[in-house]
Amino acid sequence: VSGTGRKPWRQKGTGRARAGSRRSPQFAGGGVVFGPQPRSHAQRLPRQMKRLALRGALTGKFGDGAVKVVEDLAMDEIKTKVLIEHLGALGVAGGHVLVVAPSRDESLELSARNVPGVDVILADSLNVVDVLRADTLLFTRAAVEAMRALPAATEAEEVPA
Structure with a gap:
C-alpha cells in the first residue's frame, strides 16, 4: 500500500x-x-474410502504376484547381513520390499533399517501409499491374521490373504 x-x-x-x-x-x-x-484446505478422506483403497491396492498387488506370505521372519540377532540373505532366499531381493509385521520386532526393524529398498511396517499401520510404492509385499502369517482382525470396509469384506 x-x-x-x-x-x-x-x-x-x-x-x-x-x-x-x-x-x-x-x-x-x-x-x-x-x-x-492463511488456512488449511486439506480434506479428510472418509475412513471407509481409505479401507476400500487399501483393499483395492492389496488386491492389485496380489493379482500381480507381488505378495508373499511367510510363516515367520523372527531374527535371532540384529544383523543386516542375515536379513539380506533371508530375503534373497525368499526371492524378494532387489526392488522395494515392504515387510508387514504383526507387532513391533526390534531385531527385524534394526536389521532392515540400513538395507536400501526394505521397509518394515506394522499390519495396523499399513496404508495405500506404502503398498503402491513397494514392488513386493512380504507378510508373515501373524500379520495376515492381524489384518483380518481389523475392521473391514463393510461387514462382508475381508482382507485378501
Whole structure:
C-alpha cells in the first residue's frame, strides 16, 4: 500500500465521488479489500474410502504376484547381513520390499533399517501409499491374521490373504 494519508479532494462540490484516502482499495496502489487468509484446505478422506483403497491396492498387488506370505521372519540377532540373505532366499531381493509385521520386532526393524529398498511396517499401520510404492509385499502369517482382525470396509469384506 502506497500513498499519503491526505484526503485527495474535498468532500463536496467537485462532482466526483467522495474519497478519503489514496490508500483505499478502489485506487491503484491501494489496499486489498479481503486479502488471502492463511488456512488449511486439506480434506479428510472418509475412513471407509481409505479401507476400500487399501483393499483395492492389496488386491492389485496380489493379482500381480507381488505378495508373499511367510510363516515367520523372527531374527535371532540384529544383523543386516542375515536379513539380506533371508530375503534373497525368499526371492524378494532387489526392488522395494515392504515387510508387514504383526507387532513391533526390534531385531527385524534394526536389521532392515540400513538395507536400501526394505521397509518394515506394522499390519495396523499399513496404508495405500506404502503398498503402491513397494514392488513386493512380504507378510508373515501373524500379520495376515492381524489384518483380518481389523475392521473391514463393510461387514462382508475381508482382507485378501
